[in-house]
Amino acid sequence: MALFLQLAWLIPTLPLLGCALITFTPLRHSKPASGWTAIALMLLATVLAVGLLAASAQGLALREGQVVSLAGDHGAEEHGAAGEHGKGEQHGAFAFPEPNLVQRIAWAPTGSSVFAMGLYVDTPVAAMLAMVTITATCIHLFSLGYMAANARQSRFFSFISLFTAAMLLMCMADNLLLFFMAWEIMGLCSYLLIGFLFERPQAYRAAIKAFIVTRIGDVLMLLGLVYLYTQAGSLTLGVNEGEIFNPAFLERIGAERGFFGLSHATGIALLLFCGTIGKSAQFPLHVWLPDAMEGPTPVSALIHAATMVAAGVFLVARTYPIFLADGGAALGVVAFIGAFTAFFAATIAVAQYDIKRILAYSTLSQLGFMVAALGIGGWVAALFHLLTHAFFKALLFLGSGSVIHAMEATPAIERIHHHDEYAAQQTAQDIRNMGGLRAHLPWTFWTYTAGYLALAGVAPFAGFWSKDEILADAFKGGHWIVFSVLTVTAFLTAFYMTRQWRLVFFGNFRGEHPVVFENPEAPRKAAHHADEHHAGHQEGHGIHWHEDPTMTAALVALAAFAVTAGFFNLPFAIPGGHWLSDLWGQEALPFSPLVAGISLLVALGGIAAGWTFYAGAFTRAGDADPLATRAPGLFRLLNEKYRVDELYQASFGRLVALLALFWAFIDQILNRVIDGIGQITLFVGRFNFIVDDTLFNDGPDALAGGTVATGKNTRRAQTGKAQDYVGYVFAGVVVLAVVYLYVLRR
């Protein structure tokens, strides 16, 4: 067991090695070889991560190379830790468990001190690592089948391996700078993978949008880190002197006032939370996540559902003592943003047709749940929901991938595929064109159902327990607004998931006459109409449906977790109950039958409402949504996502365009100025040239020429004739005589 602690550094290294192997060796020429390499390394990392979780669950820790046991059982450990650090009494019941592993290497000497960075593993991190490696392995496996048709599959594996390495490193980072670096690598991978099908304008635009929107949050987060560094002089996690969770330090930044009358702690916390808003796609920076669905489906599952978007939640969880330092002033904002996003996104999801976009808005909504949970002090509940959500949302995305994969093989869509690949994919993702897939895709159906029930919050599936815990936290803490908003959201969640589930898997197959996606950027080769006429002859049973074995394997593995992940933190006082709470050294919430009843009722009510509302809806793909016929205005508003994108386009987009115009104008002026300077320089150069040419070039030239000419002329006097010389002599005598007689004699 102790071995797993010593080998913890391998967990992020192995996927990184996978990325390097696939990128730099001839492996990249073979799609299956690169895929299996990545999967093998991920499996190894998974074994190590699960082993690490087991070791930390046993209370083993590594101290200066020696394996020691933290205090006996976890309850005692928590009290010991809290008492020892004196934080438990100060800021509610919250204290981090003691780290199981801290390994640091000197990274950059900064004059008087050394900037160290390394790994910091405590029990929440160990649980995160296990979750990330398991989902990532499943998604790697799924990609083997799903991406097989893509010519750049090796590159895909390289990217997702790099991403996984960054995510694991971020979880294990022992200081916030390393955390931020890994965070940005994830941002890069997200950008690369959203734009993976970069032949499509929509894909690269979505990639750029995701990059820029998250960057807004990241810049503010970086400011928060700088702020924290100026206060603490360090970004290292830990409670010791000079580390950021030092109780004395937290007390000081909680008390001292900084900008706008906020305490330092609140200022830092709010800036850090901006990073969360960007990365976890909370309102108002949520706009990038639905567009990120342009990436391949495994990417949506891994990055935009299970791991990277959860990193924002993890950031708040990781820096929670700072949020609490001021008595939780920043947490009000956190709770508000979270609850609002949860509700806001859930309403949008009700009116979407794209199977992946529904899941994307659902992800936004669930992330809102987690953020809201953090905001009301439900630290365990938030992380618990993060873990369970990762499993069942990854499962749902992969299931949708399997559905899309099958849909793309239907004749009607293959015909569209001939002239417009993008429109074909969008058409294949439209739930109006599906229906009755239960019979054709049994594996996908059953696993999808497990994920659906988990997300809808039906006991005993994973989502029920974690969502219930969040609601119980809100209920017990007296946060009535958050509680009621989240309860309504839970109802909406069950409703829109039932709508999707029913439209995809039940009823009759409507894909022979699909609602064809109108691609504004379609390659203008053929008209859609001609193809649609031929589609009439196809029958559902004539279609060759198939499910890829690797994809199915991944689905089954994730479905197992979607069913069972909730049992890790059962709210009952039985052996094994409150396992995660105990593991993380937190106080467990007593079971509340009232909240559990409400939660279950709401979920079942949502399902029943969805089931009856959509009974008999969509006999043909072109039918109107029942909601659209009853409340067309509302449906349109929701379908267009409250027109937030358009609002941003009209406000920030236009502002940026105006700024760009202004800068273009400034640029013009600068251009003129620089042109003028150029002209002056030219003139001076011309002048210099003239001076140089006449004075310094022609002058000596003339001197030399004159000397030569004088020589030439003087040479004539030297005739070589003695008589001439004598003549000169006498001329000289005459001159001397004249001088003597008429000048000197005077």
Place this chain on the structure above:
Amino acid sequence: MTAAVPLEAVLVVAGALFCIGLFGALSRRNLVGVLMGIELMLNAVNVNLVAFWRYLEPRFITGQTFAIFIICVAAAEAAVGLAMVIAIYRNWLTVNADAVDSLKG
């Protein structure tokens, strides 16, 4: 006799003689002619010296001595000069002063 012919007249004759000699020395093409011009100039100087002795300091013989010396030098000069003329003739097969311009370098 000294009163009948004033010193100036003798000096004018000597000057004229010198000028004739100079002209001959500078303008004659024949080297022998040049030598003859030089003899004329030397003798003009002799006339000068003798005239100055006779009219200004007849008690001393300095002027006559100078004249004797010059006659000696003129004799030596004529011997050397004619020898050079013969040598030049042997080399160039001419005694034309213009043709002998190897001093030009």
